[in-house]
Amino acid sequence: MKYEHCIRCTICVENCPVFRVNPAFPGPKQAGPDAQRFRSNREKSADEWVLLCSQCKRCEMACPCGVEPAQIILRAQQKYGLEHPHSAAHLLFANNYYLSTLGSLTAPLANRFAATKIGKKIFQHMGIATYIPFPKFSFKTLRGTMKSRSRETRKVAFFYGCFINFYRPDIGRKIIRMLQSFKIDVVLPPQWCCGLPALGNGNLALARSFAGKNVASLSNYVDAGYDIVYTCTSCGLCLLHDYQGIMEIPGAKKIAENSYDLHEYVLKLIAEGELKPQFREVNRTLAYHIPCHLRALEIGYPAANLMQLIPGLTCRILDDNCCGLNGSYGFKKVNEVTALQLGGRAVSLIKKTGAEAIVADCGSCRMQLAGLSGMDAFDPAEILCESLGIKDKK
Amino acid sequence: MSVTEYDVIIIGAGVAGLTAGAWLSGQGLKVALVTAGEPTACLSTGCIDVCATDDDPLQGIAHLPHEHPFHLVPAGTIRQALDDFQQIMAAMNMPYTGGLENNRRVLSAIGTFKTTCLTPVTMQASPQNENETIHIITFAGLKDFYPGYIISRFKNASFSTYDAGASTTMGIAANFEDDAFLEAFILWLENQHVREDKIAVPAVLGLESAAAIIKQIEYRLERPVFEIPTIPPSMPGRRLFNGLKDHFRRKGGMIYWGWSVVGVEKTGRQIEAVMAESQGRPNSLNARAFILATGSFVGGGLEAKRDTIMEKVFHLPVFMPGEREAWFDQDYFSMNHGIGRAGIAVDSSFRPVGCPWDNIFVCGAILAHTEALKNGCGHGFAIATGQAAAKSCLEHLP
Numbered sequence A: 001m002k003y004e005h006c007i008r009c010t011i012c013v014e015n016c017p018v019f020r021v022n023p024a025f026p027g028p029k030q031a032g033p034d035a036q037r038f039r040s041n042r043e044k045s046a047d048e049w050v051l052l053c054s055q056c057k058r059c060e061m062a063c064p065c066g067v068e069p070a071q072i073i074l075r076a077q078q079k080y081g082l083e084h085p086h087s088a089a090h091l092l093f094a095n096n097y098y099l100s101t102l103g104s105l106t107a108p109l110a111n112r113f114a115a116t117k118i119g120k121k122i123f124q125h126m127g128i129a130t131y132i133p134f135p136k137f138s139f140k141t142l143r144g145t146m147k148s149r150s151r152e153t154r155k156v157a158f159f160y161g162c163f164i165n166f167y168r169p170d171i172g173r174k175i176i177r178m179l180q181s182f183k184i185d186v187v188l189p190p191q192w193c194c195g196l197p198a199l200g201n202g203n204l205a206l207a208r209s210f211a212g213k214n215v216a217s218l219s220n221y222v223d224a225g226y227d228i229v230y231t232c233t234s235c236g237l238c239l240l241h242d243y244q245g246i247m248e249i250p251g252a253k254k255i256a257e258n259s260y261d262l263h264e265y266v267l268k269l270i271a272e273g274e275l276k277p278q279f280r281e282v283n284r285t286l287a288y289h290i291p292c293h294l295r296a297l298e299i300g301y302p303a304a305n306l307m308q309l310i311p312g313l314t315c316r317i318l319d320d321n322c323c324g325l326n327g328s329y330g331f332k333k334v335n336e337v338t339a340l341q342l343g344g345r346a347v348s349l350i351k352k353t354g355a356e357a358i359v360a361d362c363g364s365c366r367m368q369l370a371g372l373s374g375m376d377a378f379d380p381a382e383i384l385c386e387s388l389g390i391k392d393k394k
Numbered sequence B: 001m002s003v004t005e006y007d008v009i010i011i012g013a014g015v016a017g018l019t020a021g022a023w024l025s026g027q028g029l030k031v032a033l034v035t036a037g038e039p040t041a042c043l044s045t046g047c048i049d050v051c052a053t054d055d056d057p058l059q060g061i062a063h064l065p066h067e068h069p070f071h072l073v074p075a076g077t078i079r080q081a082l083d084d085f086q087q088i089m090a091a092m093n094m095p096y097t098g099g100l101e102n103n104r105r106v107l108s109a110i111g112t113f114k115t116t117c118l119t120p121v122t123m124q125a126s127p128q129n130e131n132e133t134i135h136i137i138t139f140a141g142l143k144d145f146y147p148g149y150i151i152s153r154f155k156n157a158s159f160s161t162y163d164a165g166a167s168t169t170m171g172i173a174a175n176f177e178d179d180a181f182l183e184a185f186i187l188w189l190e191n192q193h194v195r196e197d198k199i200a201v202p203a204v205l206g207l208e209s210a211a212a213i214i215k216q217i218e219y220r221l222e223r224p225v226f227e228i229p230t231i232p233p234s235m236p237g238r239r240l241f242n243g244l245k246d247h248f249r250r251k252g253g254m255i256y257w258g259w260s261v262v263g264v265e266k267t268g269r270q271i272e273a274v275m276a277e278s279q280g281r282p283n284s285l286n287a288r289a290f291i292l293a294t295g296s297f298v299g300g301g302l303e304a305k306r307d308t309i310m311e312k313v314f315h316l317p318v319f320m321p322g323e324r325e326a327w328f329d330q331d332y333f334s335m336n337h338g339i340g341r342a343g344i345a346v347d348s349s350f351r352p353v354g355c356p357w358d359n360i361f362v363c364g365a366i367l368a369h370t371e372a373l374k375n376g377c378g379h380g381f382a383i384a385t386g387q388a389a390a391k392s393c394l395e396h397l398p
């Protein structure tokens, strides 16, 4: 939140995907540091356009001066959310897991997805409470696992996130099998939505309530010597940045210090010599779409480092374009055109690479890109598992 | 097998850092580049200024003051580095025209001419004097581009306005990537019955396909078309940055965004690792050698305090042009602000003078005595010193 450091260079503006296609949004410089000079806690905010920011954080990654336009706007969004009645869509997305409400919207995009297998599943999940146990997976209790393992074993508490939980538990199971094949003990701690959708819809109170529960739960695991591993890059960003930042959750620092992106974690174990995975040939040419929030995690692109170790694999990194969906953002009527235009552009660049399939860490990116391109979209973990011969046994 | 340890880490994603990084990757080294944000290239015209003090850039370099770091780069390396650059950009579908034999002029948005050396192919047809006849296209609602400035200086110039359905440079440029949009634009342009010899368009003709787009328009309108660089946001600057960035990646380099280096680990005469701020655990990356390419004040490599100037990453000794009174000239627009000479002084191996560590190499605008503005040695200098520092780094790699 260092708006005084802005030198008005407009680099953030060039990087803002929404500004590029939606003239109603004044862009990160104006919506962020410029407007901040005039914002006052005593005045009610009238700028509804703050909600048009998708919180992709691209402006922050580009700013050479350490100004955090997205953070400034996020706070303005929360203030706006507090002062104005929430629209139905905002309430829906904030209160329920965002993808499970997809089918209730009439957006053509939503309909397209609704016609797919995933879409049908989404309908089934309509109206279901936010926390749903991981399907077909038996939870190990904390006490049970502590008894059964020696001190030296690496222990991981897996924060799988909503997307995997609801739609792709198969990927979740593969990740668990992969970690187990590395002789790592994996448990699934009680967990709730990370809170990002609530935050993104201007409902700070709800976001904080999810976050508080997650911190309390995960904290026990950290104390018991577990490392927390997340796989959804938006969950990760929320756990690491927002819990400590805007949500001000007590104890969040401990969670941030002990949480790892899945690929960052595997990479770390390899670097420390604990792990020597035997990657076998995978003959694929992939376009690696970097999710905005992976970039914003500031940990580099660890899955790209890992995929470099796989013989036969060619992987082109694409990180200049937002897929446009941004979690629940693209499903809102006002953002539909923005989402489609940005998605179309991301897809056309992917097609130019000549890749046969897409790989992306974020479930909603994959959904958007696969939907718009007709190509397959994989989680990088699926590629690692393919190389390691790990399959999803039902 | 080490996966997070690199041979070389480059700090800064400017023209200098990306050039050095790609060259070292090309030599088979494992290279990472860490950066706080995007570089000054994104603010630039995209033209490559080598040295603008003489019609012949090499002559210009020869006459720079003896302490100027350009003298540390052998003429062969300057030539090689710029040749390599032109090949790289051609492979990225954004060819550059011109050569080291002589400088050329590019028409600016205020109607003046800028002296530069290499220009993006989209500016190849830029007029060389005010007598050429040009027709300027502008876009409805596009701020900061007023054809009037140019028309008032040219003997034969006129303009017409197109409604692109977007009013920002980025928005219009993105529209041009769409074939249907381009076709509609060309049809409209054909209908303007342009009589002048050349057609001028502010630099919004696409993002990655600009070269092909301009070719298409030229073919249909049967006359040269050229782009006029705009004030930031500058598309040609961004295309330059994107081209160098993609090339670095294709050579196998890794980029870490949002990685403002705030600390280092060292043992004896070696830097072992650089560290970035993080919300959780400290982020650190190890390497055998480091190339500092964090730019000058705008880039973020140097910071002026009340009465001292700091180098922000390694706290290297900074050459300062005397006391604070000597930093600024009376005239704000003067080219002689002493502060333009501030920076890191290096020896012939591009290692900082008076530095306690042996594995740091420095290139680009952060070098002392560069005076990029005054001498017109911007990207060209960054490219040349980038390659020279990379070569030295390879030679001295511990």
Ligand SMILES: Cc1cc2nc3c(=O)[nH]c(=O)nc-3n(C[C@H](O)[C@H](O)[C@H](O)COP(=O)(O)OP(=O)(O)OC[C@H]3O[C@@H](n4cnc5c(N)ncnc54)[C@H](O)[C@@H]3O)c2cc1C
Binding pocket: A064, B011, B012, B013, B014, B015, B016, B017, B034, B035, B036, B037, B038, B039, B040, B041, B043, B044, B045, B046, B047, B048, B049, B050, B259, B260, B261, B262, B293, B294, B295, B296, B298, B299, B300, B301, B312, B313, B363, B364, B365, B366, B372, B377, B378, B379, B380, B382
């Ligand atoms: C407004 C403007 C317009 C210009 N126009 C032209 C032109 O038209 N033609 C021309 O030839 N030259 C031009 N120049 C000059 C040219 O841009 C530079 O001289 C040249 O590109 C030098 O680049 P560099 O790589 O040394 O540094 P920079 O481009 O300054 O890049 C520095 C990089 O280092 C990063 N960085 C800084 N501190 C840290 C840190 N602590 N940790 C990690 N990363 C860090 C920054 O984020 C940035 O990516 C222009 C300069 C400016 C300011």
Ligand code: SF4
Binding pocket: A005, A006, A007, A008, A009, A010, A011, A012, A013, A028, A029, A033, A062, A063, A064, A065, A066, A067, A068, A069
């Ligand atoms: S916020 Fe940063 S990138 Fe944006 S105009 Fe200000 S200094 Fe430039």
Ligand code: SF4
Binding pocket: A015, A016, A017, A018, A019, A027, A028, A052, A053, A054, A055, A056, A057, A058, A059, A060, A069, A070, A073
């Ligand atoms: S977070 Fe993304 S959408 Fe919001 S202002 Fe920044 S770049 Fe634009």
Ligand code: SF4
Binding pocket: A161, A162, A163, A164, A192, A193, A194, A195, A196, A197, A232, A234, A235, A236, A238, A327
């Ligand atoms: S960020 Fe992760 S936990 Fe949060 S809603 Fe998305 S998938 Fe679920």
